[in-house]
Amino acid sequence: MEERQALVDVGTSAPEWDATQSRILDAADELIVRRGVHGLTIAELARRAGHSRPTVYRSWSDADDVVRAALLRRVAVILDRFPAHAATRSELVDDVLRFTALFRADAVYGRLLAEEPEAFTRYTLQRVGSSQRLILGWLATAIGSAQRGGSVRWGDPNEIAVMLLLIAQSAVLSHGTVSELLSEDSWERELRAALDGLLRP
The missing domain is CATH 1.10.10.60 (Homeodomain-like)
Known part of the structure; x- marks a missing residue:
């Protein structure tokens, strides 16, 4: 590896x-x-x-400006849990899944997901803000590294990062909705397959 x-x-x-x-x-x-x-x-x-x-x-x-700053800081704290960028497709998928788990477990984001999904949508999905740009930078750097190693398909790392983020965000937002249809293990397995399929050469 x-x-x-x-x-x-x-x-x-x-x-x-x-x-x-x-x-x-x-x-x-x-x-x-x-x-x-x-x-x-x-x-x-x-x-x-x-x-x-x-x-x-x-x-x-x-x-509203304070809320956005607070959410940005929470994302930064989560990303600090990743001291090194992934260098392979497998590591990148593992990191995204770990990020989603930490994100869902975060007190602030977890509260929004459980109690105020409309607020979560407004602050994370309706426009690309500073929190999303921070995540996209993290993803794009790892994608570029994995591309050079040959385990991720060629393409603009920034564009691939956007789609990777969209898939992960949508899965996280919809998690509660499909909990009766997919077990936690199944949800993670299918998200892993979707992420891997997007990145595979």
Whole structure:
């Protein structure tokens, strides 16, 4: 098996939040988990974070902007669990499946999937935002590496990454809907087959 390559800068990275911003995003996480995205207001966020509303507004324009930043940070935390990029198709599929498991288990994203699927759709599927771009950069780098090793078909890594993300996102969003039709093991097996089929030369 080829050695996995160290992470490289592909031009897409999460911002570095300072201590004040991190406290505000921590408070946002708590509010989303407890009340959902509709329960997050700048006033409540400032109160929970122990800062003034002007302090929040110095970094974000409104509550929606804070939610997007909080979701981006959650994705960045998940991606930090992958210290090296996949170098083969098999490793890439394994990583995507592991990412989906971590994503579904995440307190914030798990809450949205279970309680507010319409909010999940709005923040993750209706437009390509910073969270998706972070994931796409991660996928494209791994795809390019696996292409050079010959285990992934040729094509624009960025375009293949988009379709890979679409398949994974759709499977995650629909997981609850099909839980009576597919067991957890079957869902994972079929998602693995779909991802592998997309990438296979």
